[in-house]
Amino acid sequence: MNLTSVPDGFAIRTHGLTRRFGPLTAVDHVELQVPRGAIFGLLGANGAGKSTLMKMLTTLLRPTSGSAEVDGCDIVQAPAQVRRRIGYVPQLLSADGTLTGYENLRLSAQLYALPRAQRGARIAEALAFMGLTDAAHKLVRTYSGGMVRRLELAQAMLHRPRVLFLDEPTIGLDPMARHSVWDRLHDLRRDYGMTVLITTHDMEEAETLCEALAILHAGRIAVVGTPGDLQRDIGPAATMDDVFARHAGGGIADGGDFAGAVRTRKTANRLG
Ligand SMILES: Nc1ncnc2c1ncn2[C@@H]1O[C@H](COP(=O)(O)OP(=O)(O)OP(=O)(O)O)[C@@H](O)[C@H]1O
Numbered sequence: 001m002n003l004t005s006v007p008d009g010f011a012i013r014t015h016g017l018t019r020r021f022g023p024l025t026a027v028d029h030v031e032l033q034v035p036r037g038a039i040f041g042l043l044g045a046n047g048a049g050k051s052t053l054m055k056m057l058t059t060l061l062r063p064t065s066g067s068a069e070v071d072g073c074d075i076v077q078a079p080a081q082v083r084r085r086i087g088y089v090p091q092l093l094s095a096d097g098t099l100t101g102y103e104n105l106r107l108s109a110q111l112y113a114l115p116r117a118q119r120g121a122r123i124a125e126a127l128a129f130m131g132l133t134d135a136a137h138k139l140v141r142t143y144s145g146g147m148v149r150r151l152e153l154a155q156a157m158l159h160r161p162r163v164l165f166l167d168e169p170t171i172g173l174d175p176m177a178r179h180s181v182w183d184r185l186h187d188l189r190r191d192y193g194m195t196v197l198i199t200t201h202d203m204e205e206a207e208t209l210c211e212a213l214a215i216l217h218a219g220r221i222a223v224v225g226t227p228g229d230l231q232r233d234i235g236p237a238a239t240m241d242d243v244f245a246r247h248a249g250g251g252i253a254d255g256g257d258f259a260g261a262v263r264t265r266k267t268a269n270r271l272g
Pocket of ligand 1: 024044045046049050
């Protein structure tokens, strides 16, 4: 993927995007351009600013300064238009375990104000797309972690968003479940032309799923490129771990911080 000349333009553009929490600058003058139709990864050590950046782009958090457009709409001037164009799957569990998959999707259809006449067909299509038709009327708390993630993706795609935001989409999943989520994301891009922005700590996910990556370090973009180019820039035998260690401040070597580890386990437990 050529990141500088993009025929269809950019699905996401930020200009000096900054967010402060008191004295801390969590996202610091970020300039990011995500080509339309890309699966784009945001990497960085715990606390680098990935979630804060994603929350601003999904209009959940106002920038302190700077600006950004998502599918051509300004996140501060036109947040409602941005929300209509995006799907968002947060890091923590968002599906309701006490409802069936079908009921969760019906709630999302109402939330997105899909026309009543279209709801049944869209829900059936999303269930089939995510391989959940047979499990549609089972309680979500009986689903495996991979099924829950696929249900959350089904909820996020129901209104056919132009841009999908996924905060650590495969955290806590076993390798098979991870691959099935990756397959569905490739299908979403191929069949609906969606742009997908993910955050991840998983170097295999970064290399296999993402066509392009940005590594954040202390709120700033340290580097942007394709996984292949970033590895080649370091050396012929370089791995994604080497790329991460070079640009992210060595976060992978010490395994992240305690808060991050606790949260990962909690999420994994909740996903079952
Ligand atoms: N609501 C908040 N109030 C104060 N500080 C915050 C808030 N949200 C995030 N931060 C701080 O901003 C910095 C960036 O946090 P953020 O969650 O964006 O990082 P991250 O890269 O997503 O980390 P992780 O990989 O652990 O999810 C951290 O130092 C964090 O403690």
